[in-house]
Amino acid sequence: DTAVSQTPKYLVTQMGNDKSIKCEQNLGHDTMYWYKQDSKKFLKIMFSYNNKELIINETVPNRFSPKSPDKAHLNLHINSLELGDSAVYFCASSQPGTGDIQYFGAGTRLSVL
Amino acid sequence: AQTVTQSQPEMSVQEAETVTLSCTYDTSESDYYLFWYKQPPSRQMILVIRQEAYKQQNATENRFSVNFQKAAKSFSLKISDSQLGDAAMYFCAYRAGSPSGGGADGLTFGKGTHLIIQP
Numbered sequence: 739d740t741a742v743s744q745t746p747k748y749l750v751t752q753m754g755n756d757k758s759i760k761c762e763q764n765l766g767h768d769t770m771y772w773y774k775q776d777s778k779k780f781l782k783i784m785f786s787y788n789n790k791e792l793i794i795n796e797t798v799p800n801r802f803s804p805k806s807p808d809k810a811h812l813n814l815h816i817n818s819l820e821l822g823d824s825a826v827y828f829c830a831s832s833q834p835g836t837g838d839i840q841y842f843g844a845g846t847r848l849s850v851l
Numbered sequence: 852a853q854t855v856t857q858s859q860p861e862m863s864v865q866e867a868e869t870v871t872l873s874c875t876y877d878t879s880e881s882d883y884y885l886f887w888y889k890q891p892p893s894r895q896m897i898l899v900i901r902q903e904a905y906k907q908q909n910a911t912e913n914r915f916s917v918n919f920q921k922a923a924k925s926f927s928l929k930i931s932d933s934q935l936g937d938a939a940m941y942f943c944a945y946r947a948g949s950p951s952g953g954g955a956d957g958l959t960f961g962k963g964t965h966l967i968i969q970p
Contacts, residue, residue, distance in 0.1 A: 771957055779890075779940060783957025794957055826894060838884050838948055840958060842896035 741765050744829050744843035751819055752851055759814045759846045761829030768833060769793075770812040771840065772804060775826040787812055788834075816848075824850045853878045855945050857961035864933050865969045871918075872928045872964045874943030880904075884946045885919065885926045886958065891939040899941070902926065930966075938968045 742763045751757055763770065771794075772784040786794040790806045801817045816823060829843040854877045864870035876885070887899040902910045902919050909917050914931045930937055944958040 773957070779963050781942065781958075781960040783959075786957050796957075828896060830896075838946060839886075839898055839901060841898075842888075845894045845896075847894075 742829055742831055742841050742843040744827075744846050746846060747844060748847050748849075750849045750851065753819055753821060755819050756815070756817045757819060757848070758816070759827055759829075759848070761812050761814070761843055763810055763829075763831040763841070765831055765833070765841060766810075767831040767841075768809055769831060770806065770809075771830040771832075772812065772814050773828040773830065773842075775828060775845070777825070781828070785812075785814075819848075819850045821850050824848055853880075853945050853947065853959045855943050855959050855961040857941075857943055857964050859964045860962070861965040861967065863967040863969060864930075866933055866935060868933055869929060869931045870933055870966065872930075872941050872943075872966065874926045874928070874961055876924050876926065876943070876945050876959075878924070878945065878947070880947045882948060884948055885917075886944040886946070887915070887917070887928045888942045888944060888960075889937075889939045890942065890963075891936075896942075900928065933968050935968050935970060938966060940965050 745760045769788045771786045775781045784798050785804045787806045803815045806812045826845045826847050828845045830840040832840045856875045883904045885902045889897045889899050900912045900915050916929045918927045940963045942963045943961040
C-alpha cells in the first residue's frame with residue numbers, strides 16, 4: 739500500500755481553468771503539507787495542516803486553496819491557472835513527536851498551456 | 852529566516868568510489884533537524900538520512916553517513932561504495948523543532964546537487 743498517494747500524477751490544462759490535486763495518507767499522521775517544485779528543481783513549502791487546521795500559509799497566491807476534509811486527506815485547489823503555476827506539486831505527511839520525518843507522495847506534474 | 856545552501860550543482864563519481872556532498876545552513880535556532888533527501892528520475896522524494904541538532908554523534912545509514920558540524924553550520928553527506936542506483940538529485944533540508952518533535956513546520960530545502968555515477 740502506498741503511504742502517501744497523490745492523484746493525478748500528470749495534469750495538463752489550459753490557462754484560466756480550475757483544477758484540483760488530491761492527496762491521501764494512510765500512515766495515521768496528524769500533519770500534512772503541500773510543496774511546489776519549480777522547473778529548476780527548487781522545492782518550497784506552500785501549506786501545512788495539523789489535524790485539519792491550517793498552520794502554515796507561505797506567500798502563495800490566494801488562487802491556491804488547500805482543503806482538508808479529514809486528517810488523512812489534504813487536497814489542493816487551484817483557480818484561474820496561470821503559466822507560472824506549471825510545476826511539480828508534492829504532498830507530504832509527518833507525525834509530530836516521532837522524528838518529524840516527512841513522507842512524500844510521488845508528485846503531480848502540472849502543465850499549464 | 853532559515854536558509855540552506857548546496858554549493859555543488861553537480862558532482863560526478865566513479866562507481867565504488869566515495870563522494871561527499873556539501874550543505875551549509877543558517878539559523879538562529881538551537882534545536883532543529885537536518886535531512887538529506889534523494890530524488891531519482893522517478894521524482895519520488897526518498898529520505899536518505901536524518902540528524903537531530905542536539906545529538907553530537909553523526910548519523911549513519913549503511914553506506915550513507917553525515918559530517919555534522921553544528922558550530923560551522925555544516926551538514927555534508929558522504930556516500931561510500933557508490934552504486935549506479937545512487938544517481939539522483941540530492942537535497943539537503945532543514946526543519947526547526949524541539950527534540951520532542953511537534954509542530955507542523957515545513958522543510959527548507961537547498962537547491963540540490965545532481966549526482967552522476969560513472970560506471
